[in-house]
Amino acid sequence: MQLQLLWKLQEYDLAISDLESKIESAPALSGKDELVEQLSSLKEDIESRESWLKEVKKTLKSLELRTQKIVDDRKEMHESMYGGKIGNVKELEQMQRRMDHLAAEKEGLEEKIITHMETIEELEELIKDNRSSLKDLEKELTLTEEKLAEEIGALQAELNRLAEKRAALASHVSERHLERYTNMRERHGGIALASAGSDICGACRVFISSALRGHLYNPDAMVYCENCGRLLVKIED
Numbered sequence: 228m229q230l231q232l233l234w235k236l237q238e239y240d241l242a243i244s245d246l247e248s249k250i251e252s253a254p255a256l257s258g259k260d261e262l263v264e265q266l267s268s269l270k271e272d273i274e275s276r277e278s279w280l281k282e283v284k285k286t287l288k289s290l291e292l293r294t295q296k297i298v299d300d301r302k303e304m305h306e307s308m309y310g311g312k313i314g315n316v317k318e319l320e321q322m323q324r325r326m327d328h329l330a331a332e333k334e335g336l337e338e339k340i341i342t343h344m345e346t347i348e349e350l351e352e353l354i355k356d357n358r359s360s361l362k363d364l365e366k367e368l369t370l371t372e373e374k375l376a377e378e379i380g381a382l383q384a385e386l387n388r389l390a391e392k393r394a395a396l397a398s399h400v401s402e403r404h405l406e407r408y409t410n411m412r413e414r415h416g417g418i419a420l421a422s423a424g425s426d427i428c429g430a431c432r433v434f435i436s437s438a439l440r441g442h443l444y445n446p447d448a449m450v451y452c453e454n455c456g457r458l459l460v461k462i463e464d
């Protein structure tokens with residue numbers, strides 16, 4: 228009778244450790260860690276793109292200022308040249324060369340300005356997309372976390388239910404048997420008892436000698452497998 232109770236106790240204990248490992252592995256299996264990683268990498272991308280955007284905008288601003296300065300300078304030069312202030316031909320020629328030079332610089336600047344404006348547009352579009360992906364990922368993470376909490380809650384409830392049943396059952400097991408069971412469990416990787424059905428040890432599958440088999444019919448005897456050392460229990464169908 229005591230051995231039968233221990234057998235049931237072991238069933239509870241195995242189910243309990245199974246639930247415990249399910250609870251432990253649930254976060255990794257839920258995909259939560261992966262989502263958290265994706266989120267953090269996306270946030271980094273957005274941050275670096277935003278700082279790049281800021282740089283490009285700054286450069287654009289200085290290109291525009293330089294262009295405006297050229298426009299102003301050329302206007303001033305034009306007024307000097309055609310306002311009759313300068314009569315010296317050499318000086319006029321020099322000024323014309325400078326004006327041509329500035330015009331060429333302005334053309335180059337304008338090309339750069341267009342390229343920078345295009346980069347800004349592309350970056351802004353990309354950041355917008357990234358932000359929308361970020362929102363989706365955050366939503367997915369929230370859902371995953373909710374689902375995970377629900378799953379763990381259910382596993383925990385089942386675990387508590389089994390733990391209560393186990394405690395109730397353990398109160399009917401003699402101290403001697405309980406102590407032996409606990410020791411054996413520690414020594415045999417969590418499985419103290421082996422079924423002795425069909426004359427084979429249910430744990431190590433080794434044949435049980437006829438000398439031992441006789442003892443199995445004595446309900447008070449503790450019989451151990453000669454191979455693996457587990458306590459053998461004759462399971463009543």
Ligand SMILES: [Zn+2]
Pocket residue numbers: 421428429430431432433452453454455456457
């Ligand atoms: Zn065995």
